[in-house]
Amino acid sequence: MDMFNLMINQFGAQHWWPGDTELEMMAGAILTQNTSWKNVDKAIANLKDKGLLDIERLYNLPPAALAEEIRPAGYFNIKAVRLKNLINFLVEQYSGDMSLFLSDKTERLREGLLSVKGVGPETADSILLYAARRAVFVIDAYTYRILYRHGIIEDQITYDELKELFESNLPAEEGLFNEFHALIVRTAKEFCKGKPLCGQCPLNGWELV
DNA sequence: CACCAGGCAAGTA
DNA sequence: TACTTGCATGGT
Numbered sequence: 001m002d003m004f005n006l007m008i009n010q011f012g013a014q015h016w017w018p019g020d021t022e023l024e025m026m027a028g029a030i031l032t033q034n035t036s037w038k039n040v041d042k043a044i045a046n047l048k049d050k051g052l053l054d055i056e057r058l059y060n061l062p063p064a065a066l067a068e069e070i071r072p073a074g075y076f077n078i079k080a081v082r083l084k085n086l087i088n089f090l091v092e093q094y095s096g097d098m099s100l101f102l103s104d105k106t107e108r109l110r111e112g113l114l115s116v117k118g119v120g121p122e123t124a125d126s127i128l129l130y131a132a133r134r135a136v137f138v139i140d141a142y143t144y145r146i147l148y149r150h151g152i153i154e155d156q157i158t159y160d161e162l163k164e165l166f167e168s169n170l171p172a173e174e175g176l177f178n179e180f181h182a183l184i185v186r187t188a189k190e191f192c193k194g195k196p197l198c199g200q201c202p203l204n205g206w207e208l209v
Numbered sequence: 210c211a212c213c214a215g216g217c218a219a220g221t222a
Numbered sequence: 223t224a225c226t227t228g229c230a231t232g233g234t
Binding site: 034035036038039042071072073074075076077078079 | 228229230231232233
Binding site: 032034038078082117126138140142181188189 | 213215216217218
C-alpha cells in the first residue's frame with residue numbers, strides 16, 4: 001500500500017494546522033522552528049490573551065516586548081525579530097491587508113516570503129499550504145528522516161528536490177498535501193524515536209505512491 | 210545528567 | 223561551496 005493510505009489508516013485525519021486565523025498560523029510557522037508545538041502553543045496563548053495577534057498591534061510592538069510574550073517557544077529574541085520581519089513584509093508589500101496577501105499568486109508569495117530574514121523554505125511552504133491553502137508540499141526533518149531510513153532518498157538531497165519528488169508523484173491537491181504532511185509528523189513522532197529504522201513502523205514494506 | 214523539538218542565518222575556511 | 227555554530231525553553 002502507499003504511504004498516505006498506510007498513515008491515514010493508522011492514525012486518521014490530523015486536522016492541521018492548529019490556528020484559528022491566517023495570522024495565527026503564520027506566527028506559528030515562525031515560532032515552531034526547531035521547537036515542539038507544545039511550547040509554541042504557550043507563546044501563542046500569551047499573544048492571544050493580550051490581544052496582540054493582530055498585524056497593526058504586532059507592527060507597533062517593540063521586539064523586546066514581543067520576545068517576552070513568546071519566551072516559552074525558545075529562541076525568543078531571534079524569533080521576535082523574525083516575526084517582526086514577517087509583519088513588516090505584510091505591511092510594506094500588502095499594506096498590512098491579509099486578504100490582499102492571501103489573494104496573491106503562489107510563486108510571488110513564495111518569492112516574497114523567502115526574502116524575509118528568518119523565513120526559510122519550510123516556513124514559507126508551511127505558510128503557503130496551511131495559511132494560504134495552496135497545493136504546496138511541505139518538507140521537514142521528519143520527511144527527510146523517514147524517506148532516508150527507508151532507503152527512498154540519498155542523504156544529500158536538497159529541500160527543493162525532495163519537495164519535487166512528492167509534488168510530481170501526487171495530484172496537486174491542497175487538502176491532500178495538508179493531511180500528508182501532518183501524517184508524516186504524526187508517524188515520525190510515534191515511531192522514529194531513537195532507532196535508525198523502527199521495526200514497529202507502519203510504513204515497513206510500503207511504497208511512496 | 211544528556212538529548213531533542215514541525216529551522217534559519219551567520220560565520221569560517 | 224560546504225560545514226559549523228548560535229539561538230533557548232520545556233519535556234523525557
